[in-house]
Amino acid sequence: PLRNLPAPTKPGLAAAMVPIGHSKAAPDYCPGATGSKAPAETQTRECDVGGNGAEYTNRSWILKPGLYPAGLKVSNGATAYLMPGIYWIGGGGLDVGGGGSIITIATAADATPLPSSSPCATATTTAGLCGGVMFYNSKLPTKAGGPVILNSSGATMKLASLDVAPTDPDRIYQNMVFFQDRTLTTSITLNGSSSTTVVEGIIYVPNGQVKLNGNGGTLIVDQVIASTFDINGNGGTIKVLRGTGVDAVIVAAGLVD
Incomplete structure (x- = not known):
């Protein structure tokens, strides 16, 4: 059961981001940045994928798993394509807004523009998801x-859960997409906000709150396990699904450890 699931081992710093369709240097404090603003485990400034000024508006990047020591933000119309693996957020949290998009991919070839033969272009899973992260x-x-x-x-928000081989040490996190440190009481908030947000996998927040807001859009999630819930439609649609696409039930609120 999840109550006995150990925390993942803290990895090294994430490898450098890869620009898609441009040649901009990595934003300050993000993987691949250099000089005094290169990432370090002791940094206190978050990596903001779209936050280095107007010239970074609407830019696309491929991100890689590993340690993001002071948080990760996707803003300013930027798109973050996530390669498979575990993204260890070492404080600061994860903030995707300001028109920012976050999409899981299986290989670098799946980043826009999609070749017709790519796994993401031909995916038959919910909403065409592919790849997988936690x-x-x-x-x-x-x-x-x-x-x-x-x-x-x-x-665009499309997150597929971690999917690794049976012999992989990370197999114990199979099908998980969010796992929050048991000592944290911070919340996880998913807003549909006029478009579709798809989060395929288990959201496990043992001592925090999960907030699901339709807000005029469609919010599709898989299994949600949290201490407390705050659910609002506001004219939108919220679906909680099993991996088969069958409606599931949110349970165990307040009873998680």
Whole structure:
């Protein structure tokens, strides 16, 4: 059971981001940045994928798994394509908003524009998802834990859960997409906000709250396990699904450990 699931081992810093369709240097404090603003485990400034000024508006990047020591933000119309693996958030949380998009991919070839033969282009899973990641939302001595906020605001949110081989040591996290440090009480908020937000996998927040807001859009999630819930439609649609696409039930609120 999840109550006995160990936290993933803290990895090394994530490898450098890869620009898609442009040649901009990695944003400050993000993987691949250099000089005094290169990433470090002791940094206190988050990596903001779209936050280096107007010239970074609407830019696309491929991100890789590993440690993001002070949080990860996707803003300013930027798109973050996530390669498979575990994204260890070492404080600061995850904030996707301001028109930012976040999409899992199976290989670098799946980043836009999609070749017709790519796994993502031919995916038959829910909403064409492919690849798979797990975010572990935690903290570090130099940075307190923060909330997770996915606010689509007309952008694209497509997250597939971790999917690894049976012999992989990370197999114990199979089908998980969010796992929050048991010592954190911060919330995870998913907002549909006029577009479709798809999160395929288990959201496990043992001592925090999960907020699901339709807000005029469609919010599709898989299994949700949290201490408390806050669910609002506001004219939108919220679907909680099993992997088969069959409606599931949110259970165990307040009883998670």
